Amino acid sequence: MSIIVLGTVALDTVRTPFGFKRHMLGGSAVHFAMAARLFTKVNLVAIVGRDFPQRYIDFLEKKGIVLTSLIRREGKTFKWKGEYRGDLNSAFTLSTELGVLSNFKPAVSSGQKRIKYIFLANVDPDMQRHLLMHMYAPSLIGLDSMNYWIKHKRKALIRLLKEVNIYVANEQEARDLSGESNLVKAAKRLRSFGPPMILIKKGEHGVLFYCDKFIFSLPAYPTDKVIDPTGAGDTFAGGFMGYLAKTEKINQAALKKAIAYGTIAASFNVEDFGVNKTARLTARDLENRLSKFRKLVSF
């Protein structure tokens, strides 16, 4: 089954202890797509401005991403500028320029409306809802958000949560939105907002999955090559949703395996700047690291 992702296509400027990169191809939809493409056909819904380099479009096309609903408008592409220090666990945002993103009304082709696996990466909840309203019969809807929307569009976000199957949040977002500091309590509270499944991403500490029937937890794949963590969460979501779309099952075994694939995809993402690493990944690379990972957590 193919998958559709709404999110950002961005120009990222990033400084980490390992270097400085200007206007790299980035954005939630791009990071998501780089992982999900290893499992299934990925349709990208996003907007860029006139300044968006043609070579990035060519690159995405070459990677097999369906760009029918990537629109280009007068104006500037969404830009994010950030810095990582110390243990690279949290980004300091230096600037965000919305550009054409601020007036984006996502639209999809009539064929794309029938896609059953949907991921709403982090954009304005109203934009996310707008896309959702166009989809015919989703099998699985995943939703990501961020602190900005939790603070400034809490109501819209809470309303949207009732319509999705999986809410994906990082540790801090889960705490902020739920008002609970303990992550299991936070997950339970978020569950009560609507989504049957809650996935809390904890960066280098792995992930916690909660649903009514079971809890699942995995550490991150330990790596000492953390170069640039930008997009790790979206890469995780791409591996996770990509596997579910491919396997077309949503049972306990499939969900656990999907989380493991997400973990592995994210572990590659952090090992180089932008999508340098994930763009070169093959399904075999994923499988190889997955079997290492399986050993690493089994006792």
Add this chain to the structure above:
Amino acid sequence: MSIIVLGTVALDTVRTPFGFKRHMLGGSAVHFAMAARLFTKVNLVAIVGRDFPQRYIDFLEKKGIVLTSLIRREGKTFKWKGEYRGDLNSAFTLSTELGVLSNFKPAVSSGQKRIKYIFLANVDPDMQRHLLMHMYAPSLIGLDSMNYWIKHKRKALIRLLKEVNIYVANEQEARDLSGESNLVKAAKRLRSFGPPMILIKKGEHGVLFYCDKFIFSLPAYPTDKVIDPTGAGDTFAGGFMGYLAKTEKINQAALKKAIAYGTIAASFNVEDFGVNKTARLTARDLENRLSKFRKLVSF
């Protein structure tokens, strides 16, 4: 095989969002012993003052802990007063009174000198070395420390690291002592100081184990009943060392299982104040939760 633990026997005063407890039985050696006793005979090496309640001595004896080398001296028992806020992940120390601990020269009986499994819980590195010098032929020496010693007795600690098999540290200690923020790098660096095995405890985020042959990582057992995390790290060490002493093997399978037992023991510890929960635990409780945990991390 029996086990010997050097550490503190303390009177802990703790405030958490769930209550306030004054002069509870606590200390690293006590928390360690409560978990390790489920696997093997535990010999405790520690000091208390005249103010130490007889009922705590009786309690420890009833739990089967060997108290031959628990000495009582003129003066006050070691006291720790702390508070946990928010997500209960870090303790705010309000006061520490060393009392009789400040002049403690640990001594053991001639029978105890032959014990092969040794855990040096967090006390002055000179005190830890002093005990170690008395032991005849250790099979396995575990060492814990804390930021205070890393800062004020770094040289003594580094020297001691060359003599132990396993260094157990929490995340922050591992970073401080190694100077590395990435935990895999930190583990490698700590390995270069001497100990063939490095165990980094990450609280609610689980544990990372490093040795030359393999890396192992487990999340914590997810619980929403975190009442008082005091002693969780020592309880972890007790389950870990206790299992190794019982199984008398130090191979990959045994180490992984020991880490899982430590994780489970620690998960019980946090569910009530002091040793309230761990003192009542049975081996069956551990086994039951261990099999739940195995499901929870396998994919």
